[in-house]
Amino acid sequence: MRIDQSMEKKLKDILLGAARRAFENGLLKSDVLSDMEIEVPRHDNHGDFSSNVAMVSASVQKMAPRKIAEALIAHLEDPHGIIEKCEIAGPGFINFFLTPASWHPVVQMVHEKDHGFGALEMGQGKKVQVEFVSANPTGPLHVGHGRGAAVGDAVGNILAFAGYDVQKEYYINDSGRQIRTLGRSVWLRLCEALGREIDFPDDCYQGEYIREIAGEILDHMGKDLGDKEEAQGVDICARYAADKILKGIQDDLADFGVTFDQWFSEQSLYDSGRVQAVIEMFREKDVIYEKDGAMWFKTEAFGDEKDRVVVRQNGLTTYFASDIAYHMEKFDRGFDRVIDVWGADHHGYINRINASIDASGRSSDQFDVILIQLVNLLRGGAPVAMSTRAGEFVTLKDIVDEVGRDAARFLFLSRSFDSGLDFDLELAKQQTSENPVYYVQYVHARIAGIMIKALEQGVLDTNDVAWQDIDLSCLTQVEEIKLIKALAAFPGAVGKSASTLHPHVIFTYLMTLASTFHGYYNRHKVITDDKNITLARLCLVGAVKKVIRNALTLLGVSAPERM
Template identity: 40%
Template sequence: MPESAIRDAIEAVLSGMGVESAKIQLERPKDPAHGDLATNVALTLASVLKRQPRAIAEEIAERLDLDAAGVQAVEIAGPGFLNFRLDQRQVAAVLEDVMVAGTGYGRTDVGEGRPIMVEFVSANPTGPLHIGHARQAALGDAIAGLLEWTGWSVSREYYYNDTGVQIDRLAESMWARYQQHLGNDAEIPEGGYPGEYVVELANQFENEVGDRYAGEVTPDALEALRIFAVARLREEQDRDLGDFGVRFDTYFLESSLYENGSVDSTVADLRATGLVYDHEGAVWLKTTEFGDQKDRVMLKSDGTPTYFLPDVAYHMDKWGRGFEHVINVQGSDHHGTVARVRAGLQALGLPRGYPEYVLHQMVRVERDGKEVKFSKRSGFMVTLRELFEQVGVDVTRYLFQWRKPEAQLVFDLDLALDQSEKNPVYKIQYAHARMCSIFRKAGVDLEDGAVARADLTLLTHPTELELIKRLTNLPGLIERAAELRAPHLVCDYLEQLAGAVNSWYHAGNPSRNPKLAVLVDNPELSSARLALTRSVQIVLANGLAVLGLSAPKRMERKEAPS
């Protein structure tokens, strides 16, 4: 509200100065000495008006209607910035917004309820989810959360590549373990899966069917092993993700694209475009027509499709289901596929740049500064479950969300296991728990009406005003983070806020600084400070909720794992 009032007032002045349709940027300066809001219009108009920026700033300041703008004072600073100091009433009124909106504070409606799909994790059902999937699960879920908070109708989707070479290798690995279990000689094939879990699965398989498939390998045996293993691994992956706090709206099987004929019809549709040609026995698509670096094979010389084809069919399906906005969260090792999938889709008439991709870099786990790589169960990488069972779901999710996707990430186990405020997650959650603790101490309910009606103009201390200012940034921040698909901005915000909150809390330590405590003798002032406490609590809880993290009312220390 205060922003639009100021904007209007400036516009009124500018039109009086003969300037129409100037872009007025208002920003919240980081330095409190620069007021509550600032604008650089005078600087941007300098070249248009051919006058000194400071002279323009002075004229604007002189003509500005302070009352209408809801501004207490305006100052000119630096090369020609206009700094506005808001009315005390305006500042405090923000807390009313926070308390009225409650768990909805921070939500906006830029998405206008339009559908958007976030596809993420999408691991092959060939083994347990590992650390790379963990990053993707945390990241994708947070992006989905951001979109929900900005008014999109979000669908989370998981694509199972349940056909192809990888699955064949899995079946062969199962075969080998099954034979070994029966006491026969067999070896995991080249490119197979050596992890412990295949042994477990083969044993379970034997429990169910006995030695029916002993002896020579047959297509029937491999088929039975494949179906068994894929079903069990899908269950396990779903369970791991569920326990990690991630739920999907739809699971999409690659095999369905073959079964329902969409792969074949995609071939036919692509042929109809005239961009398909035969070369050296294979069938190619001219993806270079749409900016790919070279043309791609869609049907191999043995007649089977490359992975590229079902990918195109799959995305045509997404489009057909009404998703004009799709975000695919994938590891950056997939970046080579982006151009060709888009090219295939463009050939079929979909818009350029569809779908959108968020590609994240790889993760390494470190402890004592050394890489931790191996997991016996998975056969190579640390699994998702091993990670969150050891350090907790909130910590795991957060540590994957707090860095931008396109940067490489070191998952520091020492930091993750630290339960002090050095651990950024706990720092934020402590701040939240402290707010709740103040209410407990006061014997007042969080949603108490008297608190909501407090006289907020009593909040005049600089640290209080600074906190209030930070709280007002939440909706804009969520909007920006959603637009940029950048959950790490929320982390950054929450850490900064928690830092400010914790300082404020400690400054009000009753034994040291009783006048600054929330629970002071003066009931009006105490009520006002409780209102601030409540508002802080709401903003922290909502910020955590966007990321899919819990906001504990009290913190409990866990026994340190050995």
């Protein structure tokens, strides 16, 4: 029996073999079985695995599902003795109850694959780019960016673990109006600091950090700067401020444990002439046309609600123009798949990007957008007042400083990004059972404690145990089998998480595994008087420790040895 083959696959093969024999013996009308599923039933009394094969094959076989099931069961061959019993239930489910011993190889497989347990070849090395955060360098990252950062980073990790060649990228909007506005904001604050009367417009950036940057520029460059022409001063301020803020963003992300393979500058698309070239190219293809003094992209012809402007009457390009160039550039870099992580308030943008990709000759099937719903920041159940316009908001750095990186990341990933998220600062700080991050990390720390104890008592001589050689046949308690089954479910969770791009699947998996472990821990002692049982259980909990670590790593959360 191949140890690295999933239980589902084994059972599927057994069923296919049975179908062939049943057909040869004339009990089935065809040896073809429709696409069957082997799944883990919700209820224990429905067995370890269940198959709907008899039901989905009913029309092909032109037989009643239960009759098909009977024929299959009569011809089952189980050379490795993994099936303890087999039942037909309900409308025609075939339920498999497996022997405890059939689960034991899973534990050894975890130890053997170690950091690689759960990794898949689903992606087949395809190149995927995940672009996320990409906040304008006009102010510090806030809570919403934090959720996007946690999700984007986790999605990248999960896809890489599922066998994709992943590149994480941050797109810097360092061009265009918002940067000029930033420069103007800083320049005005700088003038203000020099004692001049200023009129600070509403559409300038209101935050206190603008004053700080202005002060910093004055310290560095001296008060003479104030004598410069406004245009030049604004330009200097814009460059300095954008650079400064970007560095701050990079630091905050690093503190949050998020790193990027590439930081891609929007301005570079203009500097290299890429934006103009793309506009020209689409003009020649007649996809871009002129109307009312502006240039329009024919997005409506590719499924958008209406056409969109790429060059305004005043000759300036829109954000959309550089975005078209950027996404074309991504595909030119050879990515098979491009994933953007956006805030849900940008959803109206999806159709036009899809349209531009389809118009370019690529397929928007290769492009996915992860839309992240809003975060409601709470403190002790009450909403935290925030106003972006007034520049009053809680930054990502504030949150990481207050609740810690692990708690913040874990909570950001606790829900599907399709749903709004309540993030309670008090709850995130609490070191109690209400806080799921400790619930899971505690498993890791507890097992680490057991290992230390085992070393102290001399049950183990070394940390470097040959776990694969340990006899596990004494692991027959129901809680032990339940725990092994939870371990065996990890690769499936990774696959589901990767195929749906939903990291919270890993969160949910971790909560289930942690709960199963805590239940086992409270009912059974790992270190006992019986040496064989002790070693086998150490082997089991050691495997749990590794899977907890692997899963937490995917989410960017640490696995502490001690708490």
